[in-house]
Amino acid sequence: MNRPEKGREIHLRRNPTGTPVEDDFEVVVVPVIKPADGEVLVRTRFFSVDPYMRGRISAARGYADPWPPGEAMRGGCVGEVIESGDPALPVGAFVLGGYGWREYYRARADEVNRIEPGETPLSAYLGVLGMPGMTAYVGLLTIGGLERGESVFVSGAAGAVGSTVCQIARLHDCRVVGSAGSERKVEWLTERARIDAFNYKKNTDLTAELKSRFPDGIDVYFDNVGGAHLEAAIANMNRHGRIVACGMISTYNTTEPPPGPRNMMRIVGERLTIRGFIVGDHAEQRERFTERMTSWIESGDVVYEETVVDGIENAPRAFIGLFSGENLGKMVVKV
Numbered sequence: 001m002n003r004p005e006k007g008r009e010i011h012l013r014r015n016p017t018g019t020p021v022e023d024d025f026e027v028v029v030v031p032v033i034k035p036a037d038g039e040v041l042v043r044t045r046f047f048s049v050d051p052y053m054r055g056r057i058s059a060a061r062g063y064a065d066p067w068p069p070g071e072a073m074r075g076g077c078v079g080e081v082i083e084s085g086d087p088a089l090p091v092g093a094f095v096l097g098g099y100g101w102r103e104y105y106r107a108r109a110d111e112v113n114r115i116e117p118g119e120t121p122l123s124a125y126l127g128v129l130g131m132p133g134m135t136a137y138v139g140l141l142t143i144g145g146l147e148r149g150e151s152v153f154v155s156g157a158a159g160a161v162g163s164t165v166c167q168i169a170r171l172h173d174c175r176v177v178g179s180a181g182s183e184r185k186v187e188w189l190t191e192r193a194r195i196d197a198f199n200y201k202k203n204t205d206l207t208a209e210l211k212s213r214f215p216d217g218i219d220v221y222f223d224n225v226g227g228a229h230l231e232a233a234i235a236n237m238n239r240h241g242r243i244v245a246c247g248m249i250s251t252y253n254t255t256e257p258p259p260g261p262r263n264m265m266r267i268v269g270e271r272l273t274i275r276g277f278i279v280g281d282h283a284e285q286r287e288r289f290t291e292r293m294t295s296w297i298e299s300g301d302v303v304y305e306e307t308v309v310d311g312i313e314n315a316p317r318a319f320i321g322l323f324s325g326e327n328l329g330k331m332v333v334k335v
Helices: 123-128 130-141 160-170 181-192 206-213 229-235 265-269 278-301 313-326
Strands: 006-012 026-032 039-048 077-084 094-095 105-108 113-115 151-154 174-182 196-199 218-222 237-245 273-274 308-312 330-335
Touching: 006 313, 026 313, 039 094, 039 123, 077 105, 077 123, 094 160, 094 206, 123 308, 130 237, 130 278, 151 160, 151 308, 160 174, 160 218, 174 181, 174 206, 181 196, 196 206, 206 229, 218 229, 229 237, 229 265, 308 313, 313 330
Parallel strands: 151 174, 151 218, 174 196, 218 237, 237 273, 308 330
Antiparallel strands: 006 026, 039 077, 039 105, 039 330, 077 094, 094 113
16 A cells, blocks of 8 residues: 555543543644665554553553653554565565554564464454463463462453463363453353353452352462452462462552452461562563464364454543453454
8 A cells, every 4th residue: 555644643641540531642643754774664453452551651650661641652553564674574564563552653674573364363463362362371371380170260351361361271171260240241251261250240249259169269360350359369269379460450540559458368377379470571482372372272272352443543442441341352443
């Protein structure tokens, strides 16, 4: 295609306080610049919205520097090279990059990764075959040290990470239970992911719920939610149990520090391990992850769901929807 003169981007307008609103973002029209030698110009097909982005648009520094207002939102994106200054990435090649919420971007060829999607949808490289899938893989197998036949509880089980964790655990002959926030999500988990699941919004006593579903205790808890879920899991962990601290979406939009679990002393008595991680620290596992996950998808052992929002202008709404549970599986924006 011919290079357009201008393209749209979604910029962070201001750092949100509490739950983000659409007015925290703005659509900005920018020139589309010809790539120099060693660069490519990419037309974005899909980009990702992820819960971790909430921390990156906060004014406070977290595990990495915050993204400043006035710049385009970052994150995973897949697209097609439409102009190239590098023979290794010709026009028509598909690439995975980190340039986020933009219709077009220019990048050095060594800053993007070529992908060969074949029959695999491009959007899958932002989900089950991308950062969320690898987060599930590394978190459960490396951080959690999963062993066959163990009992595994997963919160946020119908999300991009959680749904993959559940299925990897099932493939390791584990007893798996997931929590989700709607009957639709529970139905998908039981019928498609083939695990046990419950709607936590219908239950005011999570500790009792887990006790009934894990009468012999929990060996591994994969935490995507934090708060009451973490407290209930601690109450039901087996001795030497492991808690994988992946995310705590229930606390991301709080304006005051939330209270911690009230049963932390149980960590001592039951010799529990709680370990946090960032998937980017485990890049050496990407090739092995990609091989295994591709095989699982092709065999039907792992299935995945996507919530696709059309139009770059709707990206803020899609992102905000993550915090009210509007997504089933991976939330992506189609450009």
